[in-house]
Amino acid sequence: MSVNDLRPGTTFIYEGNLFVVVEQSFSKSGRQQGKVSAKVKNMRTGARVDITFTGGEKVQKAMIERSDMQFLYNDGENVVLMNTETYDQVEILASKLTWELKFLVDGAMVKMTSFDEEILGISLPDKIELTISETEPAVKGDTTSGAQKKATLSTGLQIQVPLFIKEGEKIIVSTTDGKYSGRSN
Numbered sequence: 151m152s153v154n155d156l157r158p159g160t161t162f163i164y165e166g167n168l169f170v171v172v173e174q175s176f177s178k179s180g181r182q183q184g185k186v187s188a189k190v191k192n193m194r195t196g197a198r199v200d201i202t203f204t205g206g207e208k209v210q211k212a213m214i215e216r217s218d219m220q221f222l223y224n225d226g227e228n229v230v231l232m233n234t235e236t237y238d239q240v241e242i243l244a245s246k247l248t249w250e251l252k253f254l255v256d257g258a259m260v261k262m263t264s265f266d267e268e269i270l271g272i273s274l275p276d277k278i279e280l281t282i283s284e285t286e287p288a289v290k291g292d293t294t295s296g297a298q299k300k301a302t303l304s305t306g307l308q309i310q311v312p313l314f315i316k317e318g319e320k321i322i323v324s325t326t327d328g329k330y331s332g333r334s335n
Contacts, residue, residue, distance in 0.1 A: 151209060151211045153186045153205070154205055156171050156174050156188055158173060160211075161212040162209040162210060162212050164201065164210075167192055168192065168194055168212055168270075170190065170191050171190055172188075172198065173188070174186065175188075176205070178205070184204075184206075185203065186207075187203075193214075193270050193271075194270065214263055214264070214270070215263070215264045216261050216262070217261065218233070218234050219231040219240070219259070220234055220257060220258070220259055221254045222256070223256070227243070228241040228243060229242045229254070231260070242269055250271075252306070252328065253328075254274075255304060258278070260272040260273060260274055260275075276324065276325060277322050277331050278322070278323055278325055280303040280304055280321060280323050282302070282304075282316070282318060282319050282320075282321060283302050284301065284317060285301035285315060297312070297313050298311060298312060301315060303323070309323065309328060310329075315330075315333070319334075320334035321333055
């Protein structure tokens with residue numbers, strides 16, 4: 151495919167690396183050939199880099215597969231997921247999913263991304279429901295607006311929550327920044 155066709159979200163192979171486009175811009179000055187600047191993320195390492203291509207240059211398009219998977223368990227070394235259609239089980243090194251593990255509870259649904267049988271990682275929903283396993287009680291008279299207290303969730307993640315949240319309550323947490331998003335219904 152031509153680099154002129156690169157758009158955010160497009161995946162391609164360049165110099166043996168697998169990239170996804172984060173941002174892209176095209177510039178042309180005078181009689182010179184146009185340049186395509188792309189901010190890209192390496193899908194294997196997570197590193198972000200800027201690449202400048204000459205307009206019309208070619209890269210190989212990469213077809214990324216996304217599968218619905220259910221989280222089964224974490225044995226400490228590997229995370230085990232099950233394909234909900236074929237019931238095939240897949241293991242991913244837990245060290246590759248350090249952020250995602252903070253939000254995974256038994257039975258959670260995720261999207262697994264893979265390229266040519268190589269598992270790249272998983273995508274979480276934007277928000278996820280978790281249970282408060284431990285929090286200190288609210289102090290009577292502490293009515294400062296927006297006052298927060300520390301809470302530990304069922305997955306071990308520690309976050310700040312409003313004072314009215316109690317132990318055992320279910321809350322909604324953002325998976326992008328790990329912050330309290332609201333009470334669960």
